[in-house]
Amino acid sequence: MFTAGGRRFVWNLFIIVLIFCILIIINTPQRMTPLPKQVEGWESNITRETKIYVIPENDTNIISSKTVCKGSFNLIIIVFSAPENFAQRYAIRETWGSYNITTVRVAFLLGCSKNSSSQLLVEEENAEFQDVIQEDFIDSYNNLTVKSVMMLKWFLSKCPSPTFLMKTDDDMFINIEYLSALISKINSRSVLIGSLICKAKPILDAANKWYIPKYMYQKPFYPNYLSGTAYVMSRDVASKLYTAALSTALIHLEDVYITGICAAKAGIRPRNHAGFSYEHFGIGCEAEMVTNHRLKPQELRQVWNQRNNCTTKIKPPTIKPKSINQCH
Numbered sequence: 001m002f003t004a005g006g007r008r009f010v011w012n013l014f015i016i017v018l019i020f021c022i023l024i025i026i027n028t029p030q031r032m033t034p035l036p037k038q039v040e041g042w043e044s045n046i047t048r049e050t051k052i053y054v055i056p057e058n059d060t061n062i063i064s065s066k067t068v069c070k071g072s073f074n075l076i077i078i079v080f081s082a083p084e085n086f087a088q089r090y091a092i093r094e095t096w097g098s099y100n101i102t103t104v105r106v107a108f109l110l111g112c113s114k115n116s117s118s119q120l121l122v123e124e125e126n127a128e129f130q131d132v133i134q135e136d137f138i139d140s141y142n143n144l145t146v147k148s149v150m151m152l153k154w155f156l157s158k159c160p161s162p163t164f165l166m167k168t169d170d171d172m173f174i175n176i177e178y179l180s181a182l183i184s185k186i187n188s189r190s191v192l193i194g195s196l197i198c199k200a201k202p203i204l205d206a207a208n209k210w211y212i213p214k215y216m217y218q219k220p221f222y223p224n225y226l227s228g229t230a231y232v233m234s235r236d237v238a239s240k241l242y243t244a245a246l247s248t249a250l251i252h253l254e255d256v257y258i259t260g261i262c263a264a265k266a267g268i269r270p271r272n273h274a275g276f277s278y279e280h281f282g283i284g285c286e287a288e289m290v291t292n293h294r295l296k297p298q299e300l301r302q303v304w305n306q307r308n309n310c311t312t313k314i315k316p317p318t319i320k321p322k323s324i325n326q327c328h
Contacts, residue, residue: 108131164234
């Protein structure tokens with residue numbers, strides 16, 4: 001047995017050792033698991049409930065052309081454009097957007113700019129051309145999905161005539177002649193066609209443009225989807241996609257979301273057509289090419305000047321079984 005002095009010594013030694021251990025723990029750098037990089041505007045603490053941004057029960061248009069949907073026609077092409085992209089819109093109006101086919105109309109969908117002078121110019125632009133649709137959200141790359149759902153909302157509520165809706169971008173050349181012939185030959189229901197991408201894996205590299213963190217999407221593969229550069233859908237498909245989107249958490253990759261995730265939820269199968277591509281084909285045009293990507297305004301004009309190459313060899317368009325199943 002320890003004497004009273006011995007017990008006191010052991011107790012004091014225990015206290016010293018305990019304090020020493022606590023100090024070591026406090027001063028040892030802790031290895032914390034780093035949080036994944038957040039997507040700007042869609043950080044993990046931001047709600048991704050679609051209805052909050054689209055407000056389906058309200059008219060959210062800032063600008064809505066009163067003439068673009070008048071009368072009877074078969075296809076409306078909605079060109080996604082940023083408010084500041086005046087040169088691209090003017091080039092489209094001067095080139096493929098000017099093609100005189102009565103069954104096709106072209107309109108431009110914009111969000112809002114943080115620049116008040118740009119907004120004034122957009123309003124003047126629409127006063128002149130009457131082909132601008134503007135919705136109430138900040139126009140940015142990460143808000144393209146909001147823009148896409150807004151497109152569906154506008155098409156279903158404000159544009160009752162056309163059977164088909166095409167979404168495309170303002171750096172695209174669209175071969176209106178072939179596209180018009182194509183949709184005149186296909187069914188008017190259950191259509192969702194474009195450039196099909198299959199078994200794509202979510203990109204977890206935060207430096208990549210198409211990065212998506214695990215808090216937004218957890219599955220190992222995306223559903224098959226169509227490239228957002230250009231795709232066509234029938235009205236019944238637009239309605240089903242819109243309904244699905246209103247109950248599906250947003251992700252910022254609009255083509256994956258609309259034509260992949262929402263299409264799968266709605267039981268719609270996106271299909272490939274060989275005329276659609278997200279590739280750049282240079283300054284040229286082929287008869288059975290629907291799209292040509294990554295074109296600057298002057299290049300659009302150059303392609304337009306070669307448009308006879310797009311029309312002289314048109315064959316009756318079909319969706320061949322081989323092209324339906326092809327993936328990119």
